[in-house]
Amino acid sequence: MxxxxxxxxxxxxxxxxxxxxxxxxxxxxxxxxxxxxxxxxxxxxxxxxxxxxxxxxxxxxxxxxxxxxxxxxxxxxxxxxxxxxxxxxxxxxxxxxxxxxxxxxxxxxxxxxxxxxxxxxxxxxxxxxxxxxxxxxxxxxxxxxxSPSSYIIKRTDELNSRRADYSPMFYGEEYNQLYFTSTRNQAQGDELSGITGTKNGDIFFCQKDDKGNWGKIQTIESGLNSVQDEGACSFTPDCHTMYLTKCDNDPQYPRYATICSSNRSDASWGKPTNLEITKDTLSSYAHPAISPDGKWLYFTSDMPGGLGGLDIWRVRLTTNGLGGVENLGSPINTPGDEEFPTFRPNGDLYFSSNGHVGLGGLDIYIARQDTDSNKWKIEHPGYPLNSQGDDFGMTFEGLHNRGYFSSNRGDAHGWDHIYSFEKPEVIQTVKGWVYEKEAYELSSAMVRMVGNDGTNLKLNVKGDGSFTQEIHPNVDYVFLATCKGFLNHKEQLRVAPVKESTEYVLQFPLASITAPVLIDNIFYDFNKATLTSESTKALDELTNLLNENPNITIELRAHCDYRGSSAYNKILSQKRAESVANYLISKGIAKDRLSPVGYGKDRPKIIRKRLTEKYPWLKESDVLSADFISHLDKDKQEICNQINRRTEFIVLRTTYGIFDKYGNFKNLPQAHTLKEDNKQNNKDLF
Structure with missing residues (x-):
């Protein structure tokens, strides 16, 4: 004992x-x-x-x-x-x-x-x-x-796992792909993070099927992810570059978040490269967000010079690299933490903060910049978009106030999950398509949008030649599409009030300055040069085109098929070209801007790629000569003859009426203030 x-x-x-x-x-x-x-x-x-x-x-x-x-x-x-x-x-x-x-x-x-x-x-x-x-x-x-708001919130279980899933971000022009960050078991690496006790995050994505349902969650099989921590991504407007947050593990050094970029090539994302925003290596840089115009990179950082905690900053993106760094300042930033900036396509900035009045944790706030004072105005969207937990990481389905965000509301582990949101509202939008006549989209085009409410915007088109823009009721808009090497095209739109969201679609077919342009739907009486009534619409459109481009002269070209004698076809086509010219003159187009020429059957049609989609048996650059047509089936022969019987125009000059008889400019440009220029632009377009 x-x-x-x-x-x-x-x-x-x-x-x-x-x-x-x-x-x-x-x-x-x-x-x-x-x-x-x-x-x-x-x-x-x-x-x-x-x-x-x-x-x-x-x-x-x-x-x-x-x-x-x-x-x-x-x-x-x-x-x-x-x-x-x-x-x-x-x-x-x-x-x-x-x-x-x-x-x-x-x-x-x-x-x-x-x-x-x-x-x-x-x-x-x-x-x-x-x-x-x-x-x-x-x-x-x-x-x-x-007093809840009208937001409708639902947990999106098909996107979530038993671990953390957060920071969703739409990718692509159809909004049918969603990228997000997850610490699920499929993330790379075997070790658990010393920060969270789960695996390090990877970026995953999924795609909607034909019925609009999200498909299987997919890993990204490229050098984008690693055993380190990747997440919170954002895309440039052209969808070619991804910006993301990355945290490297170092057992002897604190973990500072950095922002990286990854380029997309051959439908896959490349290995991320670090973005050196400043020379400061002892601060964190995270949560990248690209502004809708692609000119600014917004991000979160605790670097010196902020208002306290984490602040939202921005840096200009230029062709020569990064510009100067700016703190967004008050009222956006506070002594608390401001994180996860993101943009609605209409320009509204969404971010999360625990330094503003809210419901608890990180709340989502909306910042709108006043166009006159250039000052930010902050709005709290209320409950149930916000909760007592952390709410952050918005992404929007186009201009509509719906999409996805992340929240750890109600989770005992504090893990984040993805939720859908929608705020019912009436939104009117215009979608435009800019393309070359008889050819494909013009991704380098620009559209000027002017409204009688003071709107004056320059809209860059996407890779498919399209643009989408919010518009407002009781406003008259004019859209002018321009592209180097092509004539301008103008469309007008009067927007009336509606009771449900509406999208208006406008087409901007641009005529080439260097290649012949087909005038669709020109019809003549059989074996005559008399224009039929069905031709009026096409000819009126040509009249508008000439009025919108008052400094051009054109050659009107009429062609026949190979049947009949050359002499007869030459005479008939010349008379048809003159009929078109006479119609345009009757509509006020100056005679000396028009040169009617009949080519008969001397210049058969050369097939362009776009026409091969309608007629797969034709190939690009095929010449519809008599010999080529004679080897085809009878029904195909008739189609080719119809294609050859056409009326076209080609631009001869782009300086008509600009110079006087001495070769000097008739009207020298005058210096104006920006305000005067805007007024003149409105006047010119209307």
Whole structure:
């Protein structure tokens, strides 16, 4: 039987051993914390806390405080609150304890305790801006939840896993592909992150099927993902470049987020390359977002020069690299954290913050820039888009106020999941297509959009030659499409009020300056030069084209098929070309701008690629000569004869009426202010 002295000795020894073990846990925890590995640090601090004797109240309080800081970082809200309360109970707190606890109460939806906590802070520190914002949030949040907005929110289970899924982003012009970040089991690597306790994030994507349902979640089989942490991506308007956040693991160095770019080639994404925004290597750069015009890269950073915590910054994207870095300043940025910027295509900036009045955690806010003052105005979209949890990472399905976002609302692990959102609203849009007559889209075109409400925009078209733009009721719009090497084309649109969302479609077929342009739907009486009534529409369109391009002269070309004598066809085609010219002259087109020529059957049609889609048995550059046609079936022969019987025009000059008889400009351009130029542009287009 052991005596009482040996029992005391064993007890003292066990206390000493436990104390030594706890100190080792704290040292390990401190090392993990310094590296930003908060999950591993929390486990070490928890073990140290449990090994600390109850009578060592001061030490238990300090270790509880360390544990609370880690749990707060990894969104273990309930555990963080309990740890902070223990630190307070043991009277071991720092200057931020009460503020962090109040923020956690907000995030937990415990608004009464949050209000009490912030009131206590303000009794001793009247100028604490974050406490003021927190107190206002605690008071207003219950009222906002009682008066929800019209947003419809649904958890998108087909996109989510048993781990974290967040930062969705549409890709492509049809909005049928969705990229997002996930720590699911399919992510690369086998090790668990010391930050979250899950696998490092990878970027995944999925695609809608013909019925509009999301298909299987797919990994990206290229050098884009790695065993490191990748996520929160954004795409340039042309969809050729992806910007993403990347965090590298280094067991001896803190983990700082960096922004990388990846180029798309042969339908796959290349290995990311680091983007050096500044020379600062001790700050984080994350959450890239490209502005709708593709000229700015917005991002989140804690670099010096901000307003506190994480701020939203931007840097100009140029053909020569990155321009200067700008902080968006107040009222967007606050002493709290502003993160996850993203854009609705109409130019509205969406971001998440815990420094503005909200419902708790990160709330989504909308920033709109006033065109006159250039100042930002901030709007809180309310509940249920926002919740007491973290809400962030919006992506929009075109101009409509619907899409996807991420939130950790209601998740005990603090893991994020993807939700759909829609705010029913009436949106009127115009979709235009700019293309070459008889050919394909003109991706280098530009469209000038002018409205009698003061609208004056330059719209760049996408790779398929299209553009989409929001328009407003009771406004008259004029759209002028231009492209180097082509004539201008103008369309007008009067927008009336509607009761449901409506899209108007406009076509902009541009005529080449260098190649013959077919005048569709020109018809003559059989074996005569008399124009039929069915030709009026096409000829009126040609009249408009000449009026829109008053400095051009054209040659009107009439052609016949190979049947009949050359002399007869020459005479007939000449008369037909003159009939077209006479019609245009009757509509006010100057005679000296028109040169009618009949070519008879001397110039058979040369097939262009677009026509081969309608007639697959024809090939590009085929010449519809008599010999070529004679080897075809009878029905194909008739089609070719119809193609050859055509009326075209080709531009001869683009300087008509510009010079006087001495070769000088008739009207020299005058210097105007920008305001005067805008007025003149409106006048010219209308």
């Amino acid at each position: 052991p005596n009482k002295y040996s029992i005391v000795f064993m007890f003292i020894l066990s206390v000493i051993m436990s104390s030594c073990g706890a100190e080792q846990n704290v040292k390990k925890g401190d090392k993990f914390f310094a590296l930003g590995e908060y999950y591993d640090a929390a486990n070490q601090y928890k073990t140290a806390y449990s090994r600390t004797p109850l009578n060592e109240r001061s030490l238990r309080g300090k270790r509880a405080l360390k544990m609370a800081g880690c749990y707060r970082k990894i969104n273990f809200t309930q555990r963080a609150i309990a740890a902070y309360l223990n630190a307070i109970r043991y009277k071991q707190t720092d200057s931020l304890t009460s503020l962090n606890l109040g923020m956690l109460y907000l995030k937990d939806g415990n608004y009464k305790e949050a209000e009490k906590t912030f009131n206590d802070i303000l009794k001793y520190n009247h100028n604490n801006d974050l406490a003021k914002e927190g107190l206002e949030s605690a008071k207003e949040a219950p009222l906002k939840k009682m």
